[in-house]
Amino acid sequence: MALDNAFKKLVNKSVLDIISKEVLAVNEDTNIVDIAKLMSEAKTSYCLVTRDEKVVGIITEKDIVRRVVAEEKDPKNVKAVDIMSAPIIAVTGDTLLEDAAMLMAKHNIRKLAVLDNDEKLIGVITAEALAKELAALLKFENYLLNAFAVTDQETKTMYG
Numbered sequence: 001m002a003l004d005n006a007f008k009k010l011v012n013k014s015v016l017d018i019i020s021k022e023v024l025a026v027n028e029d030t031n032i033v034d035i036a037k038l039m040s041e042a043k044t045s046y047c048l049v050t051r052d053e054k055v056v057g058i059i060t061e062k063d064i065v066r067r068v069v070a071e072e073k074d075p076k077n078v079k080a081v082d083i084m085s086a087p088i089i090a091v092t093g094d095t096l097l098e099d100a101a102m103l104m105a106k107h108n109i110r111k112l113a114v115l116d117n118d119e120k121l122i123g124v125i126t127a128e129a130l131a132k133e134l135a136a137l138l139k140f141e142n143y144l145l146n147a148f149a150v151t152d153q154e155t156k157t158m159y160g
Contacts, residue, residue, distance in 0.1 A: 015100050016093040018133055019114050019123035025050050028057070032068050032075035032083070035059060046111060048121065049084045055113050055121050057084030090115045093122055101130050 024047040026035055039047055039061070049057040059080055067083040068075050090113040091100055100112055110127040 013097045013133065014093060015091055015095050015097060015112070015114050015125045016122075018097070018129045019093075019125050020129070021123040023048060023121065023124050025055070025121060026059075026080055027051070028079065028081040028084070030080045032064060032078045032080070035080060036064060036075070047080075048088070048113060048124070049080045049086075050121075051081075054119050055088050055090065055115065057081070057086035057088055058111065058113070059084050060111075088113050090119075091125070092117065097130060097133055100125055101134075104130070 022042075024038055024042045024044050026038065026047050026049060028049050028051045035047060039045065046058055046060045048055050049059060057080070063083050063085065064075075067073075068078050089103065089107050089109060091103065093114055093116065095114075104110065104112060104127060112125045114122045114125055116122050
C-alpha cells in the first residue's frame with residue numbers, strides 16, 4: 001500500500017512540484033545588450049519577456065546569436081520584442097508533469113512558463129527538471145520490478 005501511494009505521488013506530480021521560481025523577466029523594450037548582461041549576472045541562458053506584467057515571449061542565448069549576432073545587428077538597437085519567440089507556450093500550476101512533457105515535445109521547446117489563473121508568471125519548468133523527475137520515476141519503477149522479480153523467484157522456489 002505504501003509503495004502504491006508513493007508511486008501515485010510520483011506519477012501525479014504537477015509542474016508546481018519542480019518549477020524554478022527564480023526567473024529572469026525583462027520588459028519587451030529592453031535592449032539586447034542589457035538583456036545579455038542580466039542573463040550573464042543571473043547565470044541563466046534565457047529570459048522571459050513581459051508586456052504590462054504579462055509574459056509575451058522568451059529569449060534564449062541561441063536567439064541572441066542567431067537573430068542579432070549572425071545577422072550583424074547592433075544589439076544596442078535591438079529590443080527584446082524584436083527577437084523574442086512568441087507567442088509564449090505556457091501551462092498552469094496544476095498541469096501534470098506528463099502533460100507538460102508532451103507539450104514541450106509537441107512544440108520542440110525546452111522551457112515552459114507556468115502562469116497563475118490571472119496569467120501572471122509563477123515560474124518556469126525546464127526539460128532538465130523534467131528529465132530529473134523522469135530519472136527518479138524510472139529508478140522507482142526499476143526498484144519495483146526488481147522487488148517483484150525477487151518475490152516471484154522466492155515463490156517459485158517455495159512452491160516449485
